Amino acid sequence: MKKSLRSLVLWAGLASAVTTSMFAIAHGNVTPQAVDTAGLPPLGDKWRDENPFKTNKLALKIGASAFGQNCARCHGIDAISGGIAPDLRLLDRDCVGLKVEAKKLACSKEMDAYFLTSIRGGKVRNGAVYMPSFEGVFNQEAMWSIKTYLESRRETK
Structure with a gap:
């Protein structure tokens, strides 16, 4: 049971990291744009x-x-x-x-x-x-x- 919980936490952490990286990439170019x-x-x-x-x-x-x-x-x-x-x-x-x-x-x-x-x-x-x-x-x-x-x-x- 403990091993299953540990796996779940590990997968949740991995999913969170992947989601965060996707949002960081989607954030786009942060170089100021000319006006x-x-x-x-x-x-x-x-x-x-x-x-x-x-x-x-x-x-x-x-x-x-x-x-x-x-x-x-x-x-x-x-x-x-x-x-x-x-x-x-x-x-x-x-x-x-x-x-x-x-x-x-x-x-x-x-x-x-x-x-x-x-x-x-x-x-x-x-x-x-x-x-x-x-x-x-x-x-x-x-x-x-x-x-x-x-x-x-x-x-x-």
Whole structure:
């Protein structure tokens, strides 16, 4: 009986390892994918400190595609996190509910700066890379397009 249980545990472990490897292979290429920002107004070399594309429909479309190709692996399809990485729909949720317009604008600007710092520099703690740097991979237009997409997905609850 013990031998049978041991065999069952061994087979279960083997099946788990095979399944995990299949998912790892299915995960696909994790190299950042280029983002085509043709059609967006060029922002130049000086980095903006606020999202200039908040109401730009083309930026929203480009941002949705860019997010799906580069960010969804960790932050979730349609920006709905499965718990691996932060839920970016909540990024600037606290700003939305502010009643004083000046405070709301200041909060939004601060969240834009936080987003830009994060996407440009990545997230590293104790030498472990939690999020890669996209500096030099995405241009400013691509980064702000992704922020525009995230703002469209904002969770307000």
